[in-house]
Amino acid sequence: MAVSTNAFEMAQRQFDHVADLLNLDSQVREILRWPLREYHFRIPVRMDDGSIRVFQGFRVQHNDARGPNKGGIRFHPAETVDTVRALATWMTWKCAVADIPLGGGKGGVIVDPATLTDGEKERLVRGYIQSIWKNIGPRNDVPAPDVGTTPQMMGWMMDEYSRLSGEYTPGVITGKPVGGGGSLGRTEATGYGVIYTIREALKHLQMDGSKSLAAIQGFGNVAQYAAIGFIELIGGKVVCVSCWDREDRTAYTFTKEDGVDPHFLMSITDQYGSIDKAKAKDAGYKIEDGGAWISKDVDVLIPSALEGQINAETVKLIKPRVRVIAEGANGPTTPEADEVLKANGVFVIPDFLCNAGGVTVSYFEGVQNDMNYYWTKQEVLERLDTKMTQAFQSVLDMALKENVFMRDAAYMVAIARVAKAMELRGWI
Ligand code: NAD
Numbered sequence: 001m002a003v004s005t006n007a008f009e010m011a012q013r014q015f016d017h018v019a020d021l022l023n024l025d026s027q028v029r030e031i032l033r034w035p036l037r038e039y040h041f042r043i044p045v046r047m048d049d050g051s052i053r054v055f056q057g058f059r060v061q062h063n064d065a066r067g068p069n070k071g072g073i074r075f076h077p078a079e080t081v082d083t084v085r086a087l088a089t090w091m092t093w094k095c096a097v098a099d100i101p102l103g104g105g106k107g108g109v110i111v112d113p114a115t116l117t118d119g120e121k122e123r124l125v126r127g128y129i130q131s132i133w134k135n136i137g138p139r140n141d142v143p144a145p146d147v148g149t150t151p152q153m154m155g156w157m158m159d160e161y162s163r164l165s166g167e168y169t170p171g172v173i174t175g176k177p178v179g180g181g182g183s184l185g186r187t188e189a190t191g192y193g194v195i196y197t198i199r200e201a202l203k204h205l206q207m208d209g210s211k212s213l214a215a216i217q218g219f220g221n222v223a224q225y226a227a228i229g230f231i232e233l234i235g236g237k238v239v240c241v242s243c244w245d246r247e248d249r250t251a252y253t254f255t256k257e258d259g260v261d262p263h264f265l266m267s268i269t270d271q272y273g274s275i276d277k278a279k280a281k282d283a284g285y286k287i288e289d290g291g292a293w294i295s296k297d298v299d300v301l302i303p304s305a306l307e308g309q310i311n312a313e314t315v316k317l318i319k320p321r322v323r324v325i326a327e328g329a330n331g332p333t334t335p336e337a338d339e340v341l342k343a344n345g346v347f348v349i350p351d352f353l354c355n356a357g358g359v360t361v362s363y364f365e366g367v368q369n370d371m372n373y374y375w376t377k378q379e380v381l382e383r384l385d386t387k388m389t390q391a392f393q394s395v396l397d398m399a400l401k402e403n404v405f406m407r408d409a410a411y412m413v414a415i416a417r418v419a420k421a422m423e424l425r426g427w428i
């Protein structure tokens with residue numbers, strides 16, 4: 001979902017729209033329109049030059065009726081409490097639609113992490129935990145990495161929490177490195193989750209996966225495993241991927257009409273998801289402008305880079321052959337483009353269903369931490385497949401029953417589940 005300065009108003013508007021469709025009770029609306037709790041705190045950090053800088057931190061807990069709050073911590077210079085509130089609200093819906101027993105939370109610090117040394121980063125994340133540790137924990141709120149934070153930072157946070165609480169508590173945070181309490185399969189989780197939902201969509205539309213073509217925007221964590229999955233699990237071809245080129249400060253599309261080789265492309269991609277143009281060209285890839293992916297004559301589009309990519313202008317470029325749009329990224333489609341896709345009968349797998357594989361394996365990480373027993377990668381991915389398939393099916397059932405677009409159906413499933421949990425707990 002697009003994150004703008006008024007992101008929280010947008011989250012509330014989306015909620016109101018679906019609350020109307022569901023004819024939701026006014027007291028339930030009153031609870032769900034706002035986060036139940038939020039914490040604002042200032043974090044003083046000793047910098048390497050001996051001075052003290054004070055950072056603003058937030059943690060928002062939107063709703064924990066279904067289980068402990070869950071959501072990442074972002075380090076971003078433009079962070080605002082409204083962005084964090086919106087993201088926490090969306091986490092409530094994402095966990096509910098994936099049917100994992102967790103609520104919605106999100107955290108943030110106003111900082112550009114690129115301006116900090118490793119030592120300063122470590123002191124800042126430890127300071128964050130010192131400020132909030134009494135209000136988080138495996139049973140009430142479990143943070144994770146997000147924009148600007150890394151598995152190493154999660155390791156420091158887990159250590160600080162364990163030190164303050166006096167016991168080893170890996171389940172307080174997910175996204176930890178493997179070997180430090182992390183789960184196998186987390187790297188693949190979001191991209192493969194996207195693929196499990198595409199596989200189900202193709203089945204529903206009675207399309208043959210082995211004859212389908214896909215175009216992907218992005219070549220980072222989500223897109224790489226979506227590309228591998230489309231080829232290896234669905235049996236189709238991926239005709240292009242795209243990426244941002246940091247040197248040229250523009251995006252490019254890397255095309256091979258007879259199918260890209262994602263393993264090769266990964267071998268020439270840096271840690272930020274930028275592909276080496278010269279090596280790709282040598283290997284026979286056509287290098288086109290960054291927008292070319294959207295106008296490919298394919299069956300499936302998989303936007304997996306940024307928000308707002310399918311908008312009132314670009315939606316006109318989509319070819320009639322496209323039957324499925326699988327939103328690997330958060331918020332890739334604007335409401336105006338959504339209306340066009342609806343009118344054209346394109347089957348959209350909405351972001352908070354399509355990319356829920358990441359949070360699902362984060363939940364598995366917490367389960368494994370609780371048991372102190374770790375599954376193989378195959379076990380993790382099989383369980384992920386089961387969860388994603390069930391989630392897709394319940395949204396599709398709602399869409400067919402109520403005759404609504406998949407995005408509305410996903411909200412309806414999620415909001416109804418949270419409302420039900422509140423009722424069962426006697427909150428309403
Ligand atoms: P990433 O940073 O690993 O990769 C982003 C990719 O997008 C890179 O290849 C980058 O070069 C490319 N890119 C950036 N600007 C571009 C442009 N203008 N045109 C084309 N490509 C461009 O990020 P990621 O983790 O793969 O996340 C991608 C999206 O998926 C984001 O919206 C993120 O919020 C969402 N998401 C990620 C996860 C996860 O587990 N990683 C989970 C849920 C949602």
